[in-house]
Amino acid sequence: MEQKERPKWLLKRLKSMYFAMHCWKCKIWGNSIEEYNKRCENNIQKIIDNLDVKEMKFKEFNNIIKNSIFCQFEKKDFSNNCPICKAWGISGR
Numbered sequence: 489m490e491q492k493e494r495p496k497w498l499l500k501r502l503k504s505m506y507f508a509m510h511c512w513k514c515k516i517w518g519n520s521i522e523e524y525n526k527r528c529e530n531n532i533q534k535i536i537d538n539l540d541v542k543e544m545k546f547k548e549f550n551n552i553i554k555n556s557i558f559c560q561f562e563k564k565d566f567s568n569n570c571p572i573c574k575a576w577g578i579s580g581r
Contacts (some may be wrong), residue, residue: 494545499536502549506532510554513563531558 497505511528532553553559 494547496543496545497549498543499539499541499549502544502546503529503532503536505546506550506553510550528558531556 507524507529511524514528535552535556
């Protein structure tokens, strides 16, 4: 079975994809988009500005960001112990 080549994405799109897949789940910046902008988005943009490419695969981008000093990903508690999840009626796993 032939494996399909993963697509390359523009860096701006990769930043949005990274947020959607990781940042919003991170408990470090809570639920404040201002905190995300201050702590993470600005640092991600600095990394993008210093890259010599305009596009890359998501896995490559993901590795760069996750291995950076500023990204200290800690997943939020989505169990029944989370007051935000309780408020939205989201049950734990």
